Amino acid sequence: MQIILVSRHLKAARTVTIMPRHLVMALFVFVVLVFSTSALFSWLSVHLRLPLVEDLMLSMQQQEAKKTRDHLNNNLQLMATRLGELQGKVMQLDTLGERMSGLVGIKRPPVADVAKPGQGGPYIAAPMSAIELQHEIDRLAGEVEQRSDDLAFLEFKLLEKRVKDRLLPTILPVKNAALGSPFGHRSDPIAGLRSMHEGMDFSAETGTPVVVAAAGVVLSAAYHPEYGNLIEVDHGEGLTSRYAHLSRMDVQAGSLIKRGTQIGAVGTTGRSTGPHLHFEVRMLGVAQNPAHFLKQGDEYALVKRR
Known part of the structure; x- marks a missing residue:
């Protein structure tokens, strides 16, 4: 160039x-x-040590320190908020666990009261450090996870109980009826000889509605020479119930019925001396005392005794 x-x-x-x-x-x-x-x-x-330069460096250091303090304070505030949320979650899960334990029927072990020695003195606040806050958050997070697992187990047991209650014959097949012959040995009402009564009799007027004591599938709904009009319901796991001497049958074999569904009406068909419902509960074909199941419900206490 x-x-x-x-x-x-x-x-x-x-x-x-x-x-x-x-x-x-x-x-x-x-x-x-x-x-x-x-x-x-x-x-x-x-x-x-020029004043202008020192002031400039000091100002920069103060700004950096302020940024660091603000960042640390924000983190501590977030950690404290998280800690409060976890503490509230633990209390909520404890309360819900107590309620579900009562519904399921599981008694939780009581917390032992440990006697503490006398303490006292002035209150002096001692805020947690970041490390202490993190340790407490980790501990509470572990407790929340443990309580969540316990709650899931209680939820399963509650569901299991509800299913079991629906499949167990625990509601009265006839409302406002008087209890006749109970389960067990008795003098046969027709032959007058000692015999085994494999069910419970509920005395009521002809036409009184009869409901199924638990959910299930109708195995049969037909006339029997001794039972008269007989409905047999399968509740699963080998458990069945029978409803005999009916004047009317409102279901057919193979029907899926819900707990409390009307299936017929009281009558005096078959080998009977008067209008009543003969109610049986069988496990794998062996007759069981229906009172053992009905007592688990809320209605058995209202049965009229003669």
Whole structure:
């Protein structure tokens, strides 16, 4: 690159030729000057303690410290909020666990009261450090997880209990009826001889509704020479119930019926001396005392005794 210098003081124009090496050397000199000036200024500011520089550095340090404190305070606030949420969650799960334990019928072990020695003194607040907060959060998170597992187990047991209650014949097949012959040995009402009564009799007027004592599937609904109009219901796991001497049958074999569904009406068909319902409960074909099942319901206490 050539630069032509023209001046009134010069008799003739001069030409200056700038080579690439000249540019490189000029750039190198500029960088060295900038670096040297910066280093000299830093050395002078440190050793001579210039007020302007000290104020600038102090201001920068204070700003950095403030940012650090704000960040730490925000983190501590978030951790404290999380800690409060976990504490509330633990209390909520404890309350819900107590309620579900009562519904399921599982007694939770009582918390032992440990006698503490006398304590006292002035209250002096001692905020937790970040490490202590994190440890407490981890501990409460573990408790929440454990209580959630316990609650899931109680929920399963509650569901199991509800299913079991629906499948167990625990409601009265005839409402507002009087209890006749109970389960067990008796004198046969027709032959007058000692016999085994494999069910319970509920005395009521002809046409009184009869409901199924538990959910199930109708195995049969047909006339029997001794039972008269007989409905047999399968409740699963080998448990069945029978409803005999009916004047009317409202279901058919194979019907899926819900607990408390009306299936017929009281009558005196078959081997009977008067209108009543003969109710049986059998396990794997063996007659069981229906009172053992009905007593688990809320209606058995209302049965009229003769």
